[in-house]
Amino acid sequence: MQTTLMLNAERAVSLLQAEIPHLPLEGKPVELYEPIRYIMSLGGKRMRPVLTLLAYQLFDEAVERAVAPALGIELFHNFTLVHDDIMDKAPLRRGNQTVHEKWNENTAILSGDVMMVKAYQQFLQIDKEILADVLGRFNTTACEVCEGQQLDMNFETRSDVSIPEYLDMIRLKTAVLLGFSLELGARLAGQNETIAKDLYEMGVAAGIGFQLMDDLLDVYGDQSKFGKSVGGDIVANKKTFLLLSALQHAQGKELQELKSWIENKNAKPEEKVKAVRALYDALKVKEMTEAKIEEYFELALKKFALIEAPLMKKRIIKDLLLGLMQRQH
Amino acid sequence: MQTTLMLNAERAVSLLQAEIPHLPLEGKPVELYEPIRYIMSLGGKRMRPVLTLLAYQLFDEAVERAVAPALGIELFHNFTLVHDDIMDKAPLRRGNQTVHEKWNENTAILSGDVMMVKAYQQFLQIDKEILADVLGRFNTTACEVCEGQQLDMNFETRSDVSIPEYLDMIRLKTAVLLGFSLELGARLAGQNETIAKDLYEMGVAAGIGFQLMDDLLDVYGDQSKFGKSVGGDIVANKKTFLLLSALQHAQGKELQELKSWIENKNAKPEEKVKAVRALYDALKVKEMTEAKIEEYFELALKKFALIEAPLMKKRIIKDLLLGLMQRQH
Numbered sequence A, B: 001m002q003t004t005l006m007l008n009a010e011r012a013v014s015l016l017q018a019e020i021p022h023l024p025l026e027g028k029p030v031e032l033y034e035p036i037r038y039i040m041s042l043g044g045k046r047m048r049p050v051l052t053l054l055a056y057q058l059f060d061e062a063v064e065r066a067v068a069p070a071l072g073i074e075l076f077h078n079f080t081l082v083h084d085d086i087m088d089k090a091p092l093r094r095g096n097q098t099v100h101e102k103w104n105e106n107t108a109i110l111s112g113d114v115m116m117v118k119a120y121q122q123f124l125q126i127d128k129e130i131l132a133d134v135l136g137r138f139n140t141t142a143c144e145v146c147e148g149q150q151l152d153m154n155f156e157t158r159s160d161v162s163i164p165e166y167l168d169m170i171r172l173k174t175a176v177l178l179g180f181s182l183e184l185g186a187r188l189a190g191q192n193e194t195i196a197k198d199l200y201e202m203g204v205a206a207g208i209g210f211q212l213m214d215d216l217l218d219v220y221g222d223q224s225k226f227g228k229s230v231g232g233d234i235v236a237n238k239k240t241f242l243l244l245s246a247l248q249h250a251q252g253k254e255l256q257e258l259k260s261w262i263e264n265k266n267a268k269p270e271e272k273v274k275a276v277r278a279l280y281d282a283l284k285v286k287e288m289t290e291a292k293i294e295e296y297f298e299l300a301l302k303k304f305a306l307i308e309a310p311l312m313k314k315r316i317i318k319d320l321l322l323g324l325m326q327r328q329h
Helices: A009-022 A030-041 A047-057 A063-087 A105-123 A128-156 A163-188 A193-220 A241-249 A252-263 A269-283 A285-305 A311-325 B009-022 B030-041 B047-057 B063-087 B105-123 B128-156 B163-188 B193-220 B241-249 B252-263 B269-283 B285-305 B311-326
Strands: none
Touching: A009 A047, A009 A063, A009 A311, A030 A063, A030 A105, A030 B128, A047 A063, A047 A163, A047 A311, A063 A105, A063 A128, A063 A163, A063 B105, A105 A128, A105 B063, A105 B105, A105 B128, A128 A163, A128 B030, A128 B105, A128 B128, A163 A193, A163 A241, A193 A241, A193 A269, A193 A285, A193 A311, A241 A252, A241 A269, A241 A285, A252 A269, A269 A285, A285 A311, B009 B047, B009 B063, B009 B311, B030 B063, B030 B105, B047 B063, B047 B163, B047 B311, B063 B105, B063 B128, B063 B163, B105 B128, B128 B163, B163 B193, B163 B241, B193 B241, B193 B269, B193 B285, B193 B311, B241 B252, B241 B269, B241 B285, B252 B269, B269 B285, B285 B311
């Protein structure tokens, strides 16, 4: 039988966008629920729930069955953004005021808490035979996301962060939730542990790749397309893969120069970005990062090759990931 | 058959205390998990999980089956304390530094988030036939607790809070979780919706009574026994049942005097407490509050009378609540 309703990524986004206004996010007092509707309305790529739907579709056509839990992941993701933005004192999120800026910190803490509960509520429509297993895996993932955020904060005040430690931090903070998004699709479609694990590992590898790509674009991206101001990580001395690689490979004068830019608190942002980027160029940091991204992307594809499913449906996921990996450069 | 292992409240506390060090609260980075073990080790009455165990025992002897979810409630309760203490800028909790004071706000936000996930993890041992129902009821309760906290914060800057609004706020912030603790015991023991609802309503009524008792003890309690400094609510102009009742009943000179104490920012705390307490005495606010407590306690007992269970086991719960209602006065 031919699939007449096959979802591609765009259609998956549309399907999810259409459901978001119907999420049960009304309640009193309004101070608590308005920020939740606000952050959920700001958009974003909806990458996590899209991956859940597309992974589900690999095995089963009744994609609508996966929508509620997929939106649970999106709610959880947005909850982490609200709380992370408080901790990072971030003024903007997707070009709009963050919740703690638009309202206040207390409201951001508390409406974030409610969002987490609402995320769990979305999962309760899952078949009772697999509910506890799915929630157990979600809980593990949720704790890991928090661990990643704590490590990220710890790294700010540490000067001895290694590249493996950094990769582990971004795995926890960013990648495991992408992995779980794919895994969830498989589990909801009744697939076994092996398939769930392969898809999880695919998502984790791709997620680390995406974060490294973000690090790269911050330095080498096209500002008009990237959305954020280029060089922000350099100005903030953020310990990205690029900076850690540069510190590892620089020697002699180059190392001295790099360190002096890091320590110089009065440096003009533009000069600093230009100078540090020139050092990165000399040290071939761009090439190193691209090679690392390639390595993780290859790993993701290798895991995906283990999944037996209709090629047309696999193609949709592969194209989505390829598109994300190749943006802006 | 005689029950050889009947739990009374003290034994229930001991049983729970013995399990807390074995909760899966180890993890890395330590900055994230140490605060969780810290707050869980500070003690407290463990009233919520005790109620779950004692409610379970009304219907079934295998109380150990209720321990894991009961501790889920305790984890959730402590999570709310950690986040509420940030919002309230509270320096002390149970006589010890609050988490955000001992570490910092970011760690308190994030370790609180992990605690909530750990609370959910405790529930996953519940029988799959009732898991989704139990979690659905827990989610409703968890949102309500957050709603209560938001209302409490809203009331700080409002001058027109009515007594019904106040009672609804404390119902949400405090009482519904006590109600759910009892309800959970019944559900875990396989009881029907009617019994679950009666126990829930009993707990809610008792919970409102407890909070009113707290309000009363702040003004009329024996400082050496109460633990907190007496009159703190008066000094802070906290809109308790006592203040709202006084404002409702005072007229003429008494109302003027009460308002002038509220507006006087330079008042010496001891003088203010003494004067406002004298006004409360004149207005019979103590008697009004005691009558209201009695009303809620009667309602709790009425609901409890609907529950068919061995009298000896019902007696244990009744004695516990009576003891809590009669403390210090």
